[in-house]
Amino acid sequence: MYQINALNPKDEGHHTRKRFGQNFLHDQRVIAKIVRAVSPRAGDNVVEIGPGLAALTSPLIGECDALTVLELDRDLAAGLPGRVPHPERLTIVETDALKYDFNQLIEDDRPLRVVGNLPYNISTPLLFHLLEFGDKIKDMHFMLQKEVVDRITASPNTKEYGRLSVMIQYFCKPTFLFEVPPGSFNPPPKVTSAVFRLEPYATKPIVAKNEKALARLVGHVFTQRRKTLRNSLKGMLVEDGFENAGVDPMARPETLTLAQFVALADQMVA
The missing domain is CATH 3.40.50.150 (Vaccinia Virus protein VP39)
Known part of the structure; x- marks a missing residue:
């Protein structure tokens, strides 16, 4: 532009x-x-x-x-x-x-x-x-x-x-x-x-286990921001991933904090 x-x-x-x-x-x-x-x-x-x-x-x-x-x-x-x-x-x-x-x-x-x-x-x-x-x-x-x-x-x-x-x-x-x-x-x-x-940050306040996984997850859910996380992340998380992350599967991506996105990314299937 x-x-x-x-x-x-x-x-x-x-x-x-x-x-x-x-x-x-x-x-x-x-x-x-x-x-x-x-x-x-x-x-x-x-x-x-x-x-x-x-x-x-x-x-x-x-x-x-x-x-x-x-x-x-x-x-x-x-x-x-x-x-x-x-x-x-x-x-x-x-x-x-x-x-x-x-x-x-x-x-x-x-x-x-x-x-x-x-x-x-x-x-x-x-x-x-x-x-x-x-x-x-x-x-x-x-x-x-x-x-x-x-x-x-x-x-x-x-x-x-x-x-x-x-x-x-x-x-x-x-x-x-x-x-x-x-x-x-x-x-x-x-x-x-x-x-x-x-x-x-010299020391990040929140650290993902895999930053590439975090970027992939964040990019994916915001391309489908009208969908619930359960629907947009089908097959991408380990079993009980939402529960382990402490994130409501019925939430939409724009409601999540950075800490919640990192917690979800840490539950992604390798």
Whole structure:
């Protein structure tokens, strides 16, 4: 859908590129709020995904002594050093973040602090890709479509609660920070955006015996969310699986807590 990038005022003549679906953030108040939320400090290992035209990159690099940016658009990457203060602090990696090994950015055992205005069309796979490096990441601050952020931060018994809610919350503590209206971008997208924080757990509060089984179960039941768990999970659990898990077989998936999903996944047939 949309890739939201930061617009530096001196680059107002830059033409958006349709193949990247670019919409450039120009609202300085929103940019300042994002930087305050991140609160970068000297010594932080900060990584920005999709710096665009550097309006967010510039204030970030002013607050920390080093900043690594991942940019897929070669033209934008080439212009970045001329758009930021302290270009000597900037490291540019021209790459697709979806395929990038974030282990390469670990130095002196300093955890990563990841920031990004993510391409909306790849946001979900990118989030799960980043979670593969969760033990190396302190926190992540991202902007996405508000409806996606609502799903990530949703609680049980809400219409937004689903696979994305359960699986992200298994790995991270999510926090909804603030909305960003379409008028904050040029050109304005057709959706409202939102900024949120993810903090990967150093020690997960709830641990599944088999995380792949958990992902399979959660994905399966939410494709059939109108069915009771008894009907959607036929043949997938061991005998007395519901009783062992302490879960009502007549419940529907949107009513279950993360702990209940983990308990059910631990009862799956091998």
